[in-house]
Amino acid sequence: MYAILDIETTGGKYNEEGITEIAIYRFDGHKIVDQFSSLINPERPIQPFVVNLTGINNEMLRQAPKFYEVAKRIIEITDDCILVAHNALFDNRILTTEFDRLGYPFEKQTLCTVELAKKLIPDMPSYSLGKLVRALGIPLTDRHRAQGDAKATVSLFKMLLAKDTSKQIISETVRKDPKKKLNSKLLNLIENIPSEVGVYYMLNEAGDVIYIGKSKNIKKRLSQHFTSENRKSKKIQKQVKSVNFEKTGSELIALLKESEEIKQIKPMFNRALRRSSYTHQLTSFVDKNGYINLSIEKADGRKKAILTFSNFQQAKSELFKITEEYNLCQKLNGLYDSKNQCFNYTIKECYGACINKEPAEEYNVRVKAFLEKKSFENQNMLIIDRGRDVEERAVVLIEDGKYKGYGFYNLNHQINNPEILKTIINPMQNNRDAQHIIQSYLRSKKVLKTVNLSTNSINK
Template sequence: MYAVIDIETTGGQFNKEGITEIAIYKFDGVEIVDQFISLVNPEIPIQPFVVKLTGINNAMLRQAPKFFEVAKRIIEITEGCIIVAHNAPFDYRILKLEFDRLGYKFQKPTLCTVEMSKVLLPDAQAYSLGKLVRSLGIPIADRHRASGDAMATLKLFKLLLDKDIDKQIVKQQIKNEVHQGISPKLFDILENIPTTIGIFYIHNDKGNIIFIGKSNNIRKKLNQIFTADTKIAKRIQKEVYTVTFEETGNELIALLKEREELLHNKPVLNPTQRKSLFLWSVYQEKLENGYETLKIHKSDGRKNAVQSFKNQKSALQFINDLYKENEIVEEVQNALSSAKNINYPTVLHNELFGSLIASNQLKYKNIIIILKGRNLNEKSAVVIENGIFKGFCFFDLNYQILNAQVLSKILIPLIYTKDVLNTVKHYLYTKKDYKIISF
């Protein structure tokens, strides 16, 4: 659990400042579960430059609660949380300072989105909150007010969680829970798991990932694992300390992310996937009579396939659908398959056939695939550039998507392999829940 915080202060001499406004969003990694926003009477004057920056003046704070009146609420909402802030050393110092004045020892682990951004967003031109979130297409309202800045920090933090492939942020959270002696039972774990589509990570008490899975209903899948009688399921039931998850909003990103996470994290209880799932491929061949055609064979990584599939039935359907795009090619290919006489010149057929294949390949050269997001306020995108899979991202509905360059700053890259591209092509061929933008 995280407490995303932003604090506005009076300014002035170091360790003499007072809080003028505080905003805290309690965040479980997926959504806000509680929040606290309040002006605070610091009982000392606000520096003029701060008034100009924030718009908060002394008159506004005369009737505001003093810090000791909101302290209990702050303790309650941050209980069991890691403090997250943009420039966390500052916000945490100010918070501790106020509690020290009350004689209360306030001590929490912290995460700084400035430092995290420098690691996970190394190409950013600036790391101030305003410039950084604007460059990432994250909407920000009420700049230099606690609620607006805390919300922008939360949205930035969500993006950083997505980009943290090594899961260092989540591991830190689990270590914090272990330190506090929190050890949920299997039933308690399931209570906090959503019934949506996504990836789940089963951790042991060291925070290490021991199993990764994908499901259209994460809770249902975990329930099956927690009640199964197989050897691996029993080990999971014995070793699980907690489960984290990432909602993906759609099946395509779930498929891509599961594969990447398995390759990157190599969980000890996941069976090693040595073979490709795409066992059958469609290849372009020239017959003895000179006509070009398509044939289905077992996949051979040494040859260039037109497209690969999980079964022969899908491969055959692909060929039939492709031929239907050109009447002459379809007629010739039907004649070839039934050994009938062909009355169309080989050269002309092969030119049309080649154009058909080239057109099919061009479909996947430079595209942005727009899919559902994790909630009603966002969409997701999968980007293929120059025929190579570049990655995926989630973006706010208020953010205009124009081309791959616009998305590049928020893109979450994955390792490119033929299987990744095969997964995308197979999804596009078999599903209809997407929109394609060519660039």
């Protein structure tokens, strides 16, 4: 199955572009079986040359959904698909970057119709989408708009499949299918592994754990390990003699277990994950005019962090959301470089703190509201998530912003008192990596509910 797509962006610095429009066609090799297209509010200005090229301007996108609002639909329509695009490296990078900002690992195999066309239709004067499809007699409407370009790419890919008499494209697709390459030894290792959420452990002949990982689908992830041709995977394939696993039901608990156990056991092939899992943090300071500014900084354990992030783009995207939700100033939060007013003031979404028009006392009330609600150190709660079966729930305990541990309880017990629920908690180490995992998960994923320990109220 293929997901054939096209993306239009704002332009700008590398890896700072935002998506303005996306179109995806799910294609089974013969016909389109599903489709999705939408304008996207990129939460940043569009470069003027891009406006001239695509016709998409900032005003058109003001009421469009933001990326996080369509992310679930994109995941659904691309599920179990190979991504196909004209210049797939670009489209895949843009899409992966947007999901990175949400803290979601979006990993797909790709096929590029530029590269395929060069192999299967050599000596064409140009391989740009417009000139190529015109030369091949493929209709193209709405050039430089996502839906028109994606539809033309579907027709081009269908033609390339027909011209591929040696079936290189199909062979490549099969080669990337884990089930087709597992040798008998590795196939036996995963035969009884479930396709469920949990943590898995690879052991060598001496019984030492050489790798720990987590996955929403343990069996699928192990298949990927055992079919990958990168250097580390090949070394693992040679050394692994057995595989164990623990189901967690909750992806959050899987992430927390993986992080702590890697630090404790230090498996030889987990070197990268022994380091801190976040690179940037959100801090605050009061400027000379008395306004509380929010600022993105590189991670520094010596400084007090409000929130932590896996990368700069994720931090920037979240700060844009915070600024919008609390009607804060883009300039004060370092999101708009100007000696005068910020962009939001020009469209009446900022009250003028950037030019000292709004009193600092009034502005700071909203910043403090954010700090009280979102700052991790203020959190006292239970996070309730799915358990290992339908009769069970998983729970994570946070007290005074400190991660205390996790546990499981049976629904038949009818436990409603958080104090009783805390007795089932397995104590775990509190560290900034664990706090970062919990923060990121709550920002990007849905849990069943949270229980506020201060008021014993339940927030859906």
